[in-house]
Amino acid sequence: MKYLCLIYGDESAWARMPKGDMGKMNEDYGSFTESIRGSGHYLGGEALQPTTTATTIRARNGAVTTTDGPFAETKEQLGGFYLIEARDLNDAIQVASRIPGARTGSVEVRPILSFS
Amino acid sequence: MVRSDEHGPHSGDSIHEVVDRLYRTDSRRVLATLIRLLGDFDLAEEALQEAFVAAVERWPTDGAPANPVPWLVSAGRFRAIDRLRRESSFDARRDELAREAVSAIESDATDVGEHEFGDDRLRLIFTCCHPALSPEAQVALTLRTVGGLTTEEIARAFLVPAPTLAQRIVRAKTKIRAARIPYEVPSASERPARLDTVLAVLYLIFNEGYSASSGEALTRADVSLEAIRLGRLLVDLLPEPEALGLLALMLLHESRRESRVARDGSLVLLEEQDRTTWNQAQIREGVALAERALVSPSVGPYALQAAIAALHAEAPTAQATDWRQIAALYDVLLEALPTPVVALNRAVAIAMSRGPDEGLAELDALLARGELDAYHLAHAARANLLRRLHRYDESRDAYERALSLTTQATERRFIERRLETLRRDVIGPAPHATPRSARS
Structure with missing residues (x-):
């Protein structure tokens, strides 16, 4: 079963982070990604640029409005994601709890809706 | 039921x-x-x-x-x-x-085989109490599927409309299916945290039956007994120290049910309860379970609370209570469970073992931190200590503060009675002898 792990965190803290810590964080992400590739959980994953680069689009009755910023102002912002294959929710929780971002922010685990 | x-x-x-x-x-x-x-x-x-x-x-x-x-x-x-x-x-x-x-x-x-049946019941308990479900859903699903209560019975016990409760159960089952919450007993590494959730659900059920959060019905014995029944089942299936501790704690509280509410529905303090009405069979069972829980190398919060409840249950009179030991247990409990309410109870135990002035100092330090300021029982406890120190005006203020913080009818009656007693003690039966305006 597929799950999307959405990684939320305070991106301003990320921006303020000293170079050394940043390097450590990247290393942690590198080795985590390697480990879930090895265990067969990994389907995909990316880090996102900060919400200052985000654009929100709405199409209503044929009219498109474009606004800057994310859909909602929140204390924690979506900063990246992993798409994983897991046996069940417990397995997915095990994977998600090892995502480095879970230590400072939070990870939302969402089962993928299957239409088949 | x-x-x-x-x-x-x-x-x-x-x-x-x-x-x-x-x-x-x-x-x-x-x-x-x-x-x-x-x-x-x-x-x-x-x-x-x-x-x-x-x-x-x-x-x-x-x-x-x-x-x-x-x-x-x-x-x-x-x-x-x-x-x-x-x-x-x-x-x-x-x-x-x-x-x-x-x-x-x-x-x-x-x-x-028989063994498999036991495992299945444990699987069911852990699945119903999965932390991915909301606490309300955990409670409802546990009572419905493990306890076998009807939706109507659960709704009545928790004072929610039956359709709301039914909806809660449907949503929980949908989530179990959609998110694929597995039907399994958690692995050894996950088990302690998962067991904590199960115990929290059982204690929540017990407390709902022991003290209603609002309204007139203070005790709803059926719900508490159901929690005890589920606790027994859990202990049979998984005799972990904290499961024993929780069952002990529930039994020891339950043993005093008769005596904690007076005929007029008002609360009776532990020290004023008629100890002859305490259920000795439940006390014996609770004490034995607490002792089993306490010999484990890592003693948890439920076992410690059970040990404290056991000391109360075994004291022949309120005066003969081993408050020194109780205060010592609260020291350990506060480390295991550093919550403001545990700190409050510890302050009360210190007042009983070392005198009201020391207890008041602890309690005032605690209130200064702000977390308990809106908790009526903190102010009621403070009022009681002030009364014992003959600081009557401050005591009355503290009782009035407590009264302003609770809507639960039984607790309000209790505090009002304390206030009346205080007036009688200080100034005799005429309640208007010291108008409030004259105080300041």
Whole structure:
């Protein structure tokens, strides 16, 4: 079963982070990604640029409005994601709890809706 | 909870009586195994009903089987698969379930052993108390599927409309299916944290029955007894120290149920309770369980609270209570469970063992941190200590603050009575002798 792990965190803290810590964080992400590739959980994953680069689009009755910023102002912002294959929710929780971002922010685990 | 006996004890049909009795004692066991075999809560509940219908149809001619539980499990399983096959062409999910259930039967031809049944009940408890479900959903689902209470019974006990509660259960089952919450006993590494959730659910159920959060009904014995029954089941299946500790704690609280509310419905303080009404059988059982829990190398919060409750239960009078030991246990408990309420109880225990002035100093330091400022019992405890120190004006202010912070009728009556006693103690029976305006 597929799950999307959405990684939320305070991106301003990320921006303020000293170079050394940043390097450590990247290393942690590198080795985590390697480990879930090895265990067969990994389907995909990316880090996102900060919400200052985000654009929100709405199409209503044929009219498109474009606004800057994310859909909602929140204390924690979506900063990246992993798409994983897991046996069940417990397995997915095990994977998600090892995502480095879970230590400072939070990870939302969402089962993928299957239409088949 | 006592369920009405549909067939009546005088129907003369002994098979019906046997089946009814079996439903009360073993239907949860059958359900727990059917959920594993069929992989779906709703399907298993339908199968459970059909299994009992099959028993009523077949046993009068075939005779009741020597081992009815495995009989009911396989009857439920086969009827469910029959129905899945009939309905599968209309419903893709049922189609998949039918295929899985049939292949499961083909892969394990062996019978389900006693050991498996116990594991299934544990699987059911852990699944109903999965932390991915909301606490309200955990409580509702546990009472419905593990406890076998009806939706209406649970709704009445928790003062929510039945449709709301039914909706809660439906959502929880949907999440179990959609997010694929597995039907399993957590692995050794996950178990301590997961057991904490299970214990929290049972204690929440117990407390709902022990002190209603609002309204007149202070004690709802049925709900508390159900929590104790579930606690016993958990201890049978998984005798972990904290499970023993929680069961001990619930029994020791329950033993005082009679004496903690007066005839007029007002609360009676522990020190003023009639100890002859305390349930000695529950105390003996609770104390024995607490002792078992306390010999474990890592003593947890429930076992410590049970140990404190046991010291109260064993004291012949309020004066003879071993407050020094209780205060020492609160020191350890505060480390294991550093919550403001534990700190409050510790301050009270210190007041009892070392005098009201020391207790008041602890309590004032605690209130200065702000977390307990809106908690009526903190102000009531402070008022009591001030009264004992003959600081009556401050005591009255503290009682009035406590009164302004609770809407629970029984607790309000209790505080109002304390205020009256205080007025009588200080200034005699005329309550207007010192008008409030003259104080400041």
